[in-house]
Amino acid sequence: MKRLILTAGLALAAVSGFSQGTIDFKNTAIVSGSPVVNAPVFQADGVTRAAGTSFRAALYAGTPGTAADQLRMIGAAVGFSTAPTGAGFFLGGTRTLNENGVTILPGASATLQVRAWAVASGSTWETATQRGQSDTFTVTSGGAGVPAGPPSLMVGLTSFSVVPEPSTIALGIIGGLGTLFLVRRRK
Numbered sequence: 001m002k003r004l005i006l007t008a009g010l011a012l013a014a015v016s017g018f019s020q021g022t023i024d025f026k027n028t029a030i031v032s033g034s035p036v037v038n039a040p041v042f043q044a045d046g047v048t049r050a051a052g053t054s055f056r057a058a059l060y061a062g063t064p065g066t067a068a069d070q071l072r073m074i075g076a077a078v079g080f081s082t083a084p085t086g087a088g089f090f091l092g093g094t095r096t097l098n099e100n101g102v103t104i105l106p107g108a109s110a111t112l113q114v115r116a117w118a119v120a121s122g123s124t125w126e127t128a129t130q131r132g133q134s135d136t137f138t139v140t141s142g143g144a145g146v147p148a149g150p151p152s153l154m155v156g157l158t159s160f161s162v163v164p165e166p167s168t169i170a171l172g173i174i175g176g177l178g179t180l181f182l183v184r185r186r187k
Contacts, residue, residue, distance in 0.1 A: 021097040022094050022142045023150065024142075025095045028089045037153050039114075039154075039160075041088050041089075044162060044164055050080045052081075053080065055116055055118055057092070059075060059113075060074065061104065061110050064109045064138060072101050074095050074103075096143075100151065105141070106141055111136050112136065112138070113154075114133065114134045116162050117132075130165065131163075137158075
């Protein structure tokens, strides 16, 4: 009887492990010799690629139609490649879309966004003053089937740049200069 209960519990655990959608969290992928994902992340100049652990990337996800500001982080942030030909790219591995209040089943659509930041400007994307994010995109999650199928690639991801956020003081100065210009122009 104990064996039967133990076997049933293990079987249930194994089946529940297959019931979450998965994504291959990387911004480069080649299938049959052709790139299907090629979305390097750039520094503020739009030319130099982010490299090493001084930049981090994180996956944010939600159900289809979720607004970008409501997406939730999935898994830990990762650094970028340090190889000369790998700069701008990260390889975050398989992410299960079942954490932080997000539950996406295998074969179901998910709204995704990649966010990146310079670590020197903040320890998280939310606190960083030098950051950027991709446009949101929709992917059908992988992991369907028994055994579970492969994770889905992030097809639809586009390149973006990590740029300094304008400070409140800088915006105030720009606003003040604009007001002075308008006042002077009216005289």
